[in-house]
Amino acid sequence: MVSVLLFYGVKKGGVYIVKVLRCSDMGVQCDWIGRAETEQELFKMASEHAATVHGMKEIPKELLAKAKTLIRDEK
Ligand SMILES: [Zn+2]
Numbered sequence: 001m002v003s004v005l006l007f008y009g010v011k012k013g014g015v016y017i018v019k020v021l022r023c024s025d026m027g028v029q030c031d032w033i034g035r036a037e038t039e040q041e042l043f044k045m046a047s048e049h050a051a052t053v054h055g056m057k058e059i060p061k062e063l064l065a066k067a068k069t070l071i072r073d074e075k
Helices: 039-053 061-070
Strands: 019-023 033-036 072-074
Touching: 019 039, 019 061, 033 039, 039 061
Parallel strands: none
Antiparallel strands: 019 033, 019 072
């Protein structure tokens, strides 16, 4: 069971917030943009994308940590 705290992304002060991660922000020449309601969902999408498009079976910890700092809130 995943902590409910992870699912804070949907509404904050009545504003709909979406988590956004851009592949190009990771230093990759790619125009993929991931959007999800939670970081968890976003990472899931990103790892699927990395696997299918960039051939990365596993995302290195360092890259994951970097990706975390690159997530933005979009209202
Ligand atoms: Zn990409």
